[in-house]
Amino acid sequence: MENGEPVLDVKNISKKRGKTPILKDVNFSIGKGEICGFVGRNGAGKTTLMKIITSMLFPNEGEIIICGKNLKTEREEALKNIGAVIETPEMYGYLTGRQNLNYIASMLKDVTKDEIEEAIRYSNLGNKIDEKVKKYSLGMKQRLGLAQALIGDVSLLILDEPTNGLDPLGVVELKNTINTLAKEKGVSVFISSHILSEIESICTKVVFIDNGKIINIQKMDEEPQINNTKNMFINTDLPEKAAEIIKSIPDIELLKVEK
Structure with a gap:
């Protein structure tokens, strides 16, 4: 990947299920x-888009470029740059969390014990890492899924609704972990949620999607917050659609639409 080149480049992605459009010309x-x-x-x-980026689904049109590698023509080289947690993480319940991580590491090349321990540290599982996964809550499985995704030389971390099952402290710890990964290790993070307020404080930008179409890409306001209130201004060609989504978000105090 050349300097300045995007870690992830989504180009004109469209996907249909039968004749029904699921994604429509997605670009960012x-x-x-x-x-x-x-x-x-x-x-x-x-x-659906996250599954396409991780090669779990294939698009009808468009291409995905990961660290300069075309996912269609250079699949193995592209995917080795990704760590992902899509929906509920898959793991072996009869093994401990640590054993699950060791198993994954055994299938990869040159993963050191220190790298596994670092992934465990980022998961914030503590002593629970040595308990069997069948005893884990959903939130603990999400934490272990994050550790699994971080094993290996990851440039792009993809997290699908990662706050599901986490208590408020867990959400704070996850945000801190994501910030650390981005700032200290230069990891790029693509994180989805249906609740903007859960993730906006850590995002450098937000991509808004509705009915399979990108309706806005907004760089987050980096002005200091006053009285714990944050203002965000969104320019979009579809103000009614954007307003409909924003109205469903908790903690929105004022919404003004100008055409």
Whole structure:
């Protein structure tokens, strides 16, 4: 990947299920160390796009470029740059969290014990890492899923609704971890949610999607917050659609639409 080149470049992605459009000409990019939120209601197309980026699904049109590698023609080289947690993380319940991580590491090349321990530290599982996964809550599985995604030389971390199952402290710890990964290691993060307020404080920009179409890409206001209130100004060609999504978000005190 050349300097200045996007870590993730999504180009003209469209996807249909039968004759029904799921994604419609989706375009955006994510730079090195950038934290990009992906916000839309349930069923808007968030998980479908993430599955396409991780090669779990294939698009009908368009291409995905990861660290300069075309996902279609250089699949293995592209995917080795990604760590992802899509929907509920898959893991072996009869093994401990640590054993699950060791198993994954054994399938990769040159993963050291120190790298595994670092992934465990980022998960904030503490002593729970040595308990069997079948005893884990959903939130603990999300934490272990994050550790799994971080094993290996990851340039892009993809997190699909990662706050599901986390208590308020867990959400704060996750945000701190994401900030650390971006600032200290230069990891780019693509994180989805249907609740903007859960992720906006850590994002450098947010991509809004509705009915499979990107309705806005907004760089977050970096002005200091006053009285814990943050203002965000959104320019979009579809103000009614944007307003409909924003109205569903908790803690929105004032919404003004200007045409």
